[in-house]
Amino acid sequence: MTNAKPASLPDPPYYAVVFTAIRTEGDNGYAARASEMLQLASAQPGFLGVDAAEGADGLGVTVSYWRDEESIASWRNHARHAPTRDLGRERWYETFAVHVAKVERAYGFTRPQI
Amino acid sequence: MTNAKPASLPDPPYYAVVFTAIRTEGDNGYAARASEMLQLASAQPGFLGVDAAEGADGLGVTVSYWRDEESIASWRNHARHAPTRDLGRERWYETFAVHVAKVERAYGFTRPQI
Numbered sequence: 001m002t003n004a005k006p007a008s009l010p011d012p013p014y015y016a017v018v019f020t021a022i023r024t025e026g027d028n029g030y031a032a033r034a035s036e037m038l039q040l041a042s043a044q045p046g047f048l049g050v051d052a053a054e055g056a057d058g059l060g061v062t063v064s065y066w067r068d069e070e071s072i073a074s075w076r077n078h079a080r081h082a083p084t085r086d087l088g089r090e091r092w093y094e095t096f097a098v099h100v101a102k103v104e105r106a107y108g109f110t111r112p113q114i
Numbered sequence: 115m116t117n118a119k120p121a122s123l124p125d126p127p128y129y130a131v132v133f134t135a136i137r138t139e140g141d142n143g144y145a146a147r148a149s150e151m152l153q154l155a156s157a158q159p160g161f162l163g164v165d166a167a168e169g170a171d172g173l174g175v176t177v178s179y180w181r182d183e184e185s186i187a188s189w190r191n192h193a194r195h196a197p198t199r200d201l202g203r204e205r206w207y208e209t210f211a212v213h214v215a216k217v218e219r220a221y222g223f224t225r226p227q228i
Binding site: 004005006007009012015016018020021022024051052053054055057058059060061062063065088089093094095096097098099100101102103104105106107108109110111 | 118119120121123126129130132134135136138165166167168169171172173174175176177179202203207208209210211212213214215216217218219220221222223224225
């Protein structure tokens with residue numbers, strides 16, 4: 001059993017930032033900083049939620065949800081996040097891709113409890 | 115080492131369909147059908163790629179990329195995919211969420227080989 005579940009979000013429109021990545025070998029300070037960034041991001045104005053998974057093949061897929069472009073830009077330029085992004089290129093990632101997308105519609109399903 | 119890497123995509127705009135889910139217990143025919151659906155989807159007009167991961171906490175995050183709304187709708191209504199989506203609600207998922215989003219910008223990074 002698990003407590004994980006998809007992020008709870010308001011009705012669209014909102015923004016999704018899809019981040020997919022392969023890490024370099026070793027931790028190199030990644031885990032602690034990633035945890036700090038998640039906490040910081042969650043406290044930013046306009047942050048709506050995050051869904052993240054890393055598979056056995058090493059591909060990490062993280063989708064963060066934001067109210068608007070302004071909140072994405074503010075987080076991107078945050079005094080602690082901006083230098084952390086630089087460390088990502090220097091140390092932590094072999095390759096990554098970022099897709100910034102406007103969510104136009106959304107729906108979900110939860111199994112009825114019987 | 116791994117051969118996994120983020121999907122290679124054209125320049126925006128294109129669409130991303132973010133699917134996040136928690137599975138029910140057991141396989142119940144899921145793995146075989148999921149593999150079939152991935153092969154089928156990959157052959158559809160307008161399919162651009164997919165990034166997927168399932169974490170140790172059970173959350174699966176799958177992002178498929180499509181040229182336009184029409185290609186998403188065609189796949190949604192595909193004669194083999196539509197009944198498979200019904201099975202998802204009947205058998206395979208405790209909960210899921212779908213976000214359909216238009217990618218407005220994208221960028222990436224690959225570590226230089228030295």
